[in-house]
Amino acid sequence: MYIKINNNHIELIKSANPYLIFATTFVFIIGLYYSLFQSPPDYIQGDSMRIMYIHVPSAWFALMTYSILAGSCVLWFITRNPLFNVVARSIAQVGMVFTLMSLITGSIWGKPTWGVWWVWDARLTSMLILFFLYIAYIFLWQAISNKELASKISAALAIIGFINIPIIKFSVDWWNTLHQPASISKLSAPTIDVSMLIPLFIMTAACFLFLVTVSLIRFRLVLIENKILRTSN
Amino acid sequence: MNELLDMGGYAFFVWSSYGIFFFSLVIFFLINILNLRKYEKIFKKTKKKID
Numbered sequence: 001m002y003i004k005i006n007n008n009h010i011e012l013i014k015s016a017n018p019y020l021i022f023a024t025t026f027v028f029i030i031g032l033y034y035s036l037f038q039s040p041p042d043y044i045q046g047d048s049m050r051i052m053y054i055h056v057p058s059a060w061f062a063l064m065t066y067s068i069l070a071g072s073c074v075l076w077f078i079t080r081n082p083l084f085n086v087v088a089r090s091i092a093q094v095g096m097v098f099t100l101m102s103l104i105t106g107s108i109w110g111k112p113t114w115g116v117w118w119v120w121d122a123r124l125t126s127m128l129i130l131f132f133l134y135i136a137y138i139f140l141w142q143a144i145s146n147k148e149l150a151s152k153i154s155a156a157l158a159i160i161g162f163i164n165i166p167i168i169k170f171s172v173d174w175w176n177t178l179h180q181p182a183s184i185s186k187l188s189a190p191t192i193d194v195s196m197l198i199p200l201f202i203m204t205a206a207c208f209l210f211l212v213t214v215s216l217i218r219f220r221l222v223l224i225e226n227k228i229l230r231t232s233n
Numbered sequence: 234m235n236e237l238l239d240m241g242g243y244a245f246f247v248w249s250s251y252g253i254f255f256f257s258l259v260i261f262f263l264i265n266i267l268n269l270r271k272y273e274k275i276f277k278k279t280k281k282k283i284d
Contacts (some may be wrong), residue, residue, distance in 0.1 A: 032251075048247060050247050108246050169243055214262055220269055225272060231279050
């Protein structure tokens with residue numbers, strides 16, 4: 001399995017870019033309308049619950065992006081196809097931004113809900129570890145000048161760090177935490193009302209479009225960086 | 234309008250969250266777009282030099 005990217009693929013990604021930017025902006029505007037105007041305030045948390053519409057998608061995509069990152073690193077180790085390395089490097093920063101957003105919005109939401117900005121409970125701490133894993137992956141690649149070695153070390157770190165993903169997911173079930181358990185799961189009906197589910201799914205779609213748009217921009221950026229590295233060597 | 238701005242007394246928390254979130258996403262997007270353009274120019278220059 002050796003997938004190669006040629007100029008036609010790059011042109012296709014390039015031509016999709018304006019449409020993706022338009023779609024992302026459009027879905028975010030609809031999402032904002034539903035989140036701030038259409039959705040009712042929560043019975044207990046009041047309007048502070050509206051932070052959920054940006055906090056939850058950020059957390060979901062922080063985890064999803066890291067899973068893709070670790071998966072790409074595994075595939076790179078198996079096939080040594082540089083494409084997987086490019087994919088991992090393209091999405092790492094996007095994942096880092098979503099993790100940071102999840103931590104910041106979660107902290108701001110925590111103050112009116114729990115009375116504190118931060119607690120060292122299992123969910124919050126494991127999320128912070130995920131943020132440091134992203135930073136470590138990005139900086140390791142940049143810090144090591146031998147790029148073959150940099151790829152090996154950063155990929156190994158990303159794969160080892162994947163152990164943190166199930167810890168984040170199940171931390172609210174395994175330990176006593178301030179953080180509430182999942183409200184939406186595959187196995188049972190959601191515990192959120194439809195009036196709140198709609199804005200949540202629209203904002204999730206907008207965040208997904210943002211992830212795809214910026215990842216494709218970064219994909220082109222990483223490819224050019226590699227080309228410059230090759231031509232200057 | 235005032236009701237919307239007040240957010241039931243949670244204005245600071247809600248608006249700061251949304252503000253930080255969208256500001257960060259826009260800045261991150263712009264950084265990447267500008268970096269892409271910068272690197273495309275650098276690549277064209279190095280290619281010209283080699284040719």
